[in-house]
Amino acid sequence: xxxxxxxxxxxxxxxTHRIEDLRWMPGAREAVRAVNHSGRxxxxxxxxxxxxxxxxxxxxxxxxxxxxxxxxADIGARIDEYAYCPHHPDGIVAAFSxxxxxxxxxxxxxxxxxxxxxxxxxxxMLIGDRDSDIxxxxxxxxxxxxxxxxxxxxxxxxxxxxxxxxxxxxxLQPPRRR
Ligand SMILES: [Mg+2]
Ligand SMILES: [Zn+2]
Numbered sequence: 001x002x003x004x005x006x007x008x009x010x011x012x013x014x015x016t017h018r019i020e021d022l023r024w025m026p027g028a029r030e031a032v033r034a035v036n037h038s039g040r041x042x043x044x045x046x047x048x049x050x051x052x053x054x055x056x057x058x059x060x061x062x063x064x065x066x067x068x069x070x071x072x073a074d075i076g077a078r079i080d081e082y083a084y085c086p087h088h089p090d091g092i093v094a095a096f097s098x099x100x101x102x103x104x105x106x107x108x109x110x111x112x113x114x115x116x117x118x119x120x121x122x123x124x125m126l127i128g129d130r131d132s133d134i135x136x137x138x139x140x141x142x143x144x145x146x147x148x149x150x151x152x153x154x155x156x157x158x159x160x161x162x163x164x165x166x167x168x169x170x171x172l173q174p175p176r177r178r
Contacts (some may be wrong), residue, residue, distance in 0.1 A: 001156070002110060002137070003033045003079075004128035005046035007066070008147050014128070015050040017060045028089040033077035041117055044082040045109040045126070045136070046170045052091025059087070067111030080117070083109040104128075105135035110142065127155055 006012035011023040035042040091097035102108030126137035137144035
């Protein structure tokens with residue numbers, strides 16, 4: 001499962017990058033945990049043009065993601081990898097001011113994750129809150145859903161706890177006494 005970040009997992013406050021501005025969307029952490037428990041990977045794919053625009057540094061993104069990961073861990077959830085694009089063609093920071101293949105609606109971040117992880121594109125889905133998210137998913141050949149607010153957990157199937165763990169993870173029956 002691929003999640004857009006701002007506006008899907010956390011409130012989009014416009015170039016959100018301060019840890020104190022991290023506010024989860026309803027059911028967001030539970031949605032990530034449901035993906036974890038279903039045996040699928042959970043990824044973040046986020047445009048972070050604020051770096052190219054000189055509003056914050058790349059280190060702020062990493063710190064923000066570290067904090068997300070810490071707070072996800074509080075409920076036993078995790079993101080398997082955070083992918084971000086720091087670029088923008090109209091940036092003011094030279095190193096990041098470029099057209100790139102990772103800024104959504106381009107599919108670069110999704111394709112990179114698909115190549116790095118053993119993921120079946122046919123079984124993959126992206127949840128985003130903008131048309132550019134949906135376009136990136138389409139360009140990468142995966143399904144997409146437009147999230148319009150509300151409980152994110154309800155976007156995730158199957159419901160948590162319904163998936164049977166594989167046999168090797170089920171508790172062994174104690175040997176019967178004769
Ligand atoms: Mg968004
Ligand atoms: Zn990029």
